[in-house]
Amino acid sequence: MRRLPIYFLIDVSESMVGDPINQVQDGISTIIQELKSDPNSLETVWISIIVFAGQAKTLVPLQDIISFYPPRFPIGSGTSLSKGLGHLMHDLRKNLVKTTATQKGDWKPIVFLFTDGVPTDDTTKAIEEWNNNWRKTANLVAVSIGDGTDNRILGQLTDHVLQLENTDASGYREFFKWVTDSIKTSSESVEKNKAGFELANFTDDLSTIDIEKIDPYAHPVDDNFVVLSGLCQNTKKPYLMKYKKIIRQSSFAGIELGTKSYRLNGAFQLDDSYIELSDQSSRQYTVNTEELIGAPTCPCCGNQYAFAVCKCGQIHCIGDEEISTCPSCGNKGRYGSGGGGFDVNRTQG
Numbered sequence: 001m002r003r004l005p006i007y008f009l010i011d012v013s014e015s016m017v018g019d020p021i022n023q024v025q026d027g028i029s030t031i032i033q034e035l036k037s038d039p040n041s042l043e044t045v046w047i048s049i050i051v052f053a054g055q056a057k058t059l060v061p062l063q064d065i066i067s068f069y070p071p072r073f074p075i076g077s078g079t080s081l082s083k084g085l086g087h088l089m090h091d092l093r094k095n096l097v098k099t100t101a102t103q104k105g106d107w108k109p110i111v112f113l114f115t116d117g118v119p120t121d122d123t124t125k126a127i128e129e130w131n132n133n134w135r136k137t138a139n140l141v142a143v144s145i146g147d148g149t150d151n152r153i154l155g156q157l158t159d160h161v162l163q164l165e166n167t168d169a170s171g172y173r174e175f176f177k178w179v180t181d182s183i184k185t186s187s188e189s190v191e192k193n194k195a196g197f198e199l200a201n202f203t204d205d206l207s208t209i210d211i212e213k214i215d216p217y218a219h220p221v222d223d224n225f226v227v228l229s230g231l232c233q234n235t236k237k238p239y240l241m242k243y244k245k246i247i248r249q250s251s252f253a254g255i256e257l258g259t260k261s262y263r264l265n266g267a268f269q270l271d272d273s274y275i276e277l278s279d280q281s282s283r284q285y286t287v288n289t290e291e292l293i294g295a296p297t298c299p300c301c302g303n304q305y306a307f308a309v310c311k312c313g314q315i316h317c318i319g320d321e322e323i324s325t326c327p328s329c330g331n332k333g334r335y336g337s338g339g340g341g342f343d344v345n346r347t348q349g
């Protein structure tokens with residue numbers, strides 16, 4: 001039986017933490033459930049999941065639907081699309097069965113690339129390699145989630161660039177239903193010995209982007225979220241604090257002003273795969289703490305403040321201990337408490 005390989009190449013950078021990654025996780029498990037009751041898909045479809053942040057890795061190696069168990073998604077730091085693509089091409093080279101004189105090889109693989117951000121490294125070489133070696137051998141559908149994506153870069157990879165505008169739960173649900181339907185129509189097409197790549201009709205929240213019309217000078221919105229990473233003083237585990245941008249309009253002497261600030265969206269405990277998937281050389285965000293509204297408790301140990309900054313630059317949690325120890329550099333210090341509102345205090349030494 002000839003296989004129809006489906007690859008998911010999924011951005012798991014820090015901005016995906018919380019709701020988006022949970023939606024993707026639920027979406028993938030719904031896809032698998034649905035395909036398990038579709039006879040065509042059961043016969044032909046094989047699925048693999050590759051994730052990328054600062055590094056890339058195979059989360060689920062290519063396998064048939066019956067033995068597929070939906071994975072838990074990790075989060076990493078950075079958005080290295082080039083490492084994601086590199087990992088994908090390596091995997092395709094290794095796993096695809098070629099057609100020879102004695103055997104029929106795999107159908108053209110279909111790759112669904114989901115990303116919500118701007119690549120943090122140079123993508124030129126990876127895109128060139130894709131276009132030279134894979135563009136004709138695989139079908140790539142790039143889906144940009146929200147409005148923070150660089151669609152010009154996606155447009156260099158494929159003619160199929162889609163935009164998911166509604167990123168609430170219902171938007172994601174519709175979107176994953178569309179992915180499921182597209183896999184079903186493609187596997188049906190394979191059964192009839194046709195092209196094996198047929199996307200289902202778009203839903204309301206999904207639109208296709210005209211590559212020709214992408215404004216070459218347009219800059220994606222890249223600061224919808226501020227994400228800060230911390231280390232728990234007690235458990236030594238990493239966690240993230242996510243703040244969402246809000247613009248407040250006010251009027252001063254008849255002039256309309258918009259003030260930008262970031263409101264706490266949540267704090268999330270991570271596991272050690274965060275470090276594995278992160279680009280160690282990547283810079284820390286700097287943000288003026290006056291722009292941040294709200295301070296979470298530590299999602300790892302429940303300490304009252306998850307947001308103390310050591311002089312080494314490491315954010316960590318503090319509780320009611322008299323002397324705090326930085327889990328990163330071991331520096332010991334006393335933290336004062338910021339009166340009224342939220343104040344980040346640096347240790348005195």
Ligand SMILES: [Zn+2]
Nearest residue numbers: 232298301317
């Ligand atoms: Zn803690």
Ligand SMILES: [Zn+2]
Nearest residue numbers: 310312326329
């Ligand atoms: Zn430190």
